[in-house]
């Protein structure tokens with residue numbers, strides 16, 4: 001039995017005096033499934049990095065207190081042995097990969113464990129199968145969809161077979177059915193294979209009946225507390241019955257209310273047909289939610305709608321064929337919020353990013369005061385000089401959304417904008433988006449796997465089935 005015990009552990013980043021972790025004392029029990037939650041920026045990833053032995057080794061700083069595996073301080077476990085004890089799946093899979101293809105990455109991971117080459121093939125096959133991605137074995141990682149990358153990252157951890165598995169929002173890009181399936185599989189790893197699971201997440205869907213302990217990191221005190229059932233319920237209740245969003249299908253009213261219209265639309269970006277949507281309308285001043293399984297083509301559709309990919313058929317915006325609209329004016333009208341926030345940033349500091357959005361804004365007259373208010377409401381104030389890449393993942397997402405709101409394009413396409421947001425921030429963002437829709441007539445099209453908290457925002461819900469996109473009927 002190897003408990004992970006954290007003893008009087010305190011830490012602050014060198015750039016800041018704020019103690020991200022303040023006198024933390026707790027024990028993650030061996031063979032248990034522990035869930036850690038807390039608002040974005042509260043310090044979850046930081047704690048997980050320490051447990052996985054990545055800090056302080058890789059950032060050259062020290063902390064007070066200790067983290068022990070059984071009786072041994074993690075700092076005293078030889079580097080070559082740490083990965084057998086503990087492995088961590090990062091929140092952003094792009095930060096995890098070192099190699100070009102899936103098979104190279106997984107082989108590299110096992111070589112680092114000095115496994116016999118003859119055993120690797122079997123281990124890799126089983127790990128890919130566990131994550132439902134055998135077909136991705138030979139693929140170039142850069143070309144995978146967000147959810148596919150996240151599954152590859154998980155497969156690497158499964159292949160390593162450590163005693164303690166640390167996961168940082170491992171399902172943020174995974175579709176809901178697969179998410180429930182993978183959580184069940186983690187439970188099997190815990191129960192049948194004796195693994196200790198320590199997992200941080202905001203989206204609490206599917207965990208309630210599986211976890212052994214629920215810890216909460218308080219953003220103000222920077223302490224962690226173990227929640228009892230009643231306290232845990234307070235968090236779980238926001239994530240009930242969220243598999244569907246019951247909305248009317250748009251009333252057929254010709255093209256009059258459509259702002260984007262696809263006709264005879266077909267997409268075959270990699271040689272084989274990916275999407276054959278035929279005709280489809282997106283409606284003016286409405287929020288359309290798009291859902292569908294990982295890899296089905298949601299982001300690819302957005303790439304076509306933003307003129308980044310060739311397609312067959314016609315797309316019109318406001319009655320004009322988009323092929324006849326020059327890229328820059330089109331991008332000011334139809335703007336994409338990328339799935340990975342870092343791809344959106346062009347500057348180094350938070351203030352530089354905000355200033356650039358103010359320069360590029362259209363239609364709105366957000367004053368600096370309005371912007372300060374938005375930053376404050378999302379707990380992003382006081383971060384002017386922070387380097388955007390050092391923000392927590394949720395903070396990056398919030399900054400990216402604020403920038404988009406300031407720019408206020410007539411049509412805003414959002415690819416998983418709520419990924420990594422805590423529930424309170426999600427509610428605030430939904431309020432901002434509703435204001436942009438009602439006050440500034442914005443049309444919003446949003447891809448999201450997480451449905452909790454979106455009822456107030458979404459007007460229409462369209463789902464991918466096979467290669468087709470269709471508005472969902474209301475389920476009574």
Ligand SMILES: Nc1ncnc2c1ncn2[C@@H]1O[C@H](COP(=O)(O)OP(=O)(O)OP(=O)(O)O)[C@@H](O)[C@H]1O
Nearest residue numbers: 143144145146147148270294295296297298299300
């Ligand atoms: N260069 C490529 N070669 C082969 N397949 C590719 C290439 N680029 C993308 N794909 C595949 O196209 C499919 C659609 O990808 P896309 O990113 O649109 O999926 P998605 O529905 O947005 O998925 P997710 O929910 O995981 O983000 C994926 O299966 C992806 O692996």
Ligand SMILES: Nc1ncnc2c1ncn2[C@@H]1O[C@H](COP(=O)(O)OP(=O)(O)OP(=O)(O)O)[C@@H](O)[C@H]1O
Nearest residue numbers: 013040041042043044045046390391392393394395
């Ligand atoms: N290099 C750094 N320098 C200064 N502050 C940092 C640095 N890295 C992280 N922080 C800050 O430390 C705090 C904790 O970050 P961390 O990534 O651990 O939060 P988190 O709880 O995992 O958030 P999220 O849920 O958004 O991923 C955040 O306020 C973050 O901005």
